[in-house]
Amino acid sequence: MELGSPAHAAEVKPRAERRFDVFNPFDGALVGQAPDIECRTLEATFVEGARLARTLRSNQIIQRRLGVWAVKIEAHRDELAKLVSLETGKPIRLARIEVSAAVSALHAFTLCPELPLVRDSTSAHSAFAILNWCDPVFSTVTEAATVLSSGRALVLKPSSRAPLASQAVGALWQDYNEFDALFSVVPSTDAIGMFRAALMSSHVTEVRFRGSRDVAAFVASACDEAVAPVTISTSERLPLVLDAGTDAQAASDAIIGRAFLQPLLPCGERVSCLYVHDSLADPFVRALVEKMSALRVGDPLGDETDIGPVIDDVATALISEQVEEALLEGAALAGEQPLFAGRRLRPMVLDYATPSMRVCSEDVEGPVVPVIRFSHPSELPNAKYLTIESLVSSATSGRLDFSKRN
Incomplete structure (x- = not known):
């Protein structure tokens, strides 16, 4: 249970460059390294995402960005599928299906009509999502599209077992303008610290969790104590x-x-x-x-x-x-x-x-x-x-x- 015991980190480097290793479950080979984001840096990310979200007056920009994102993911389909296989052990043909399903999901979101976004002075506009290791590309895409299409920003913490595919998909969201900050992928071995940082932020109005039933119960209980809205998705x-x-x-x-x-x-x-x-x-x-x-x-x-x-x-x-x-x-x-x-x-x-x-x-x-x-x-x-x-x-x-x- 990742939220119960943080993953083992690799040799700790200077604070600004701290990273952790990700290994192939098939042969134990090193797949790559992910940045080990510190939980105390999250508040600035929440603030910036919420600020940008409040500037949106309709979902038009988001719809356009989701369409571009789908094209980028399709162009990198084989690379992403290979990364999914390497870090999760999912057979490559099923990983290809996962990436194709993610692209289809994004296209479905882009077909939604343009809608105005109603803003009030009291609500913040940022969500925090925690993913497990299953279906990292599909889960990352659907979580992001769901939140962003509603006019909110999203900070997503992938599983430390399989952070690289989510990180790669998040990098493809980048379009080199200010709206890039609406969606951030923040790998970390400190799951508990990240979760607590989200619960303590006044800019986070929803916690989203996708994973096992046991961890879902822990997340729901903690959100209930913090009086924080929570959305739980378990693979029933x-x-x-x-x-x-x-x-x-x-x-x-x-x-x-x-x-x-x-x-x-x-x-x-x-x-x-x-x-x-x-x-x-x-x-x-x-x-x-x-x-x-x-x-x-x-x-x-x-x-x-x-x-x-x-x-x-x-x-x-x-x-x-x-x-x-x-x-x-x-x-x-x-x-x-x-x-x-x-x-x-x-x-x-x-x-x-x-x-x-x-x-x-x-x-x-x-x-x-x-x-x-x-x-x-x-x-x-x-x-x-x-x-x-x-x-x-x-x-x-x-x-x-x-x-x-x-």
């Missing part, structure tokens, strides 16, 4: 229910794409665990393991790679703990026994899992899918869940449907 993980009439082969195909390859989805939902009817469980697990074994694990820069490395050793240790606890509590690994010696984990199916297991209820930063067998609808979750029909419809319509038992 939902159970998927497969009833007795489901086709095992078709279901395994859909789940491979959603649970293991994790494509960029408009709604961001991911499968947390599978509820599989007893009559379907054996053939389904066999089919899933067979398809899972064909997935290629390796160098994220390889065009044929399906599964890249886990982001870091902390995530690897967490996955190991979750799986080992599940095995002790009665779950069983289907197929080949995985090794936890490094970050290159093969996809895992945990059969005979139960809802109370951590691997079913917590965020999992690796290729693990638990299977919970059930015999009666009363055993299904009370909260909303996915169905196989919703996966099929989302593939064609870009939307997800949810089911909920009464």
Whole structure:
């Protein structure tokens, strides 16, 4: 949890040049260095951004700038995709999809009509956003476009696990005029200090967070105590229910794409665990393991790679703990026994899992899918869940449907 324990910084240089190293999770090679911005310098950034935001009378300038930004990002698509792969371990073909999705999102914002911006004398016009390491280009672009289009400035702190792609996208925003200061990317290993600086600034009227549920709860609680508006975006993980009439082969195909390859989805939902009817469980697990074994694990820069490395050793240790606890509590690994010696984990199916297991209820930063067998609808979750029909419809319509038992 980055907000709970700041990342390790490289050798500290003189204050004005302090930087930290970013490493490739695949082989540990140095990807690059990011500036380690000091939290006490943020107030000046908030002040300048808010000042410029107050000069805007319509969104016309922003719309024009977003269009230019989209063109620049498209021109650097391959470079940005490579950077995403190097610092996050995301396979390069999925990183290319992410960059293309970011460009499409910007074009969508530019299609909005020109609108006047209503200003009052009491409100400041600056927001502070905290991102996790997932989808750094797409998240940076959508956060910036959302805030800037509303006539506010944005200061964005990327994850110290993957700051370089966000920093590169932020540099492409620059157009060498005063409005450049409306959007700033501020990498730092001091997540707590940056967060506190934003809460203490009178120029910040919103804190935005995109990341895991655990950190989101911490951010929401701190903002509540500081009486600061907060917007939380989490990548919601939902159970998927497969009833007795489901086709095992078709279901395994859909789940491979959603649970293991994790494509960029408009709604961001991911499968947390599978509820599989007893009559379907054996053939389904066999089919899933067979398809899972064909997935290629390796160098994220390889065009044929399906599964890249886990982001870091902390995530690897967490996955190991979750799986080992599940095995002790009665779950069983289907197929080949995985090794936890490094970050290159093969996809895992945990059969005979139960809802109370951590691997079913917590965020999992690796290729693990638990299977919970059930015999009666009363055993299904009370909260909303996915169905196989919703996966099929989302593939064609870009939307997800949810089911909920009464």
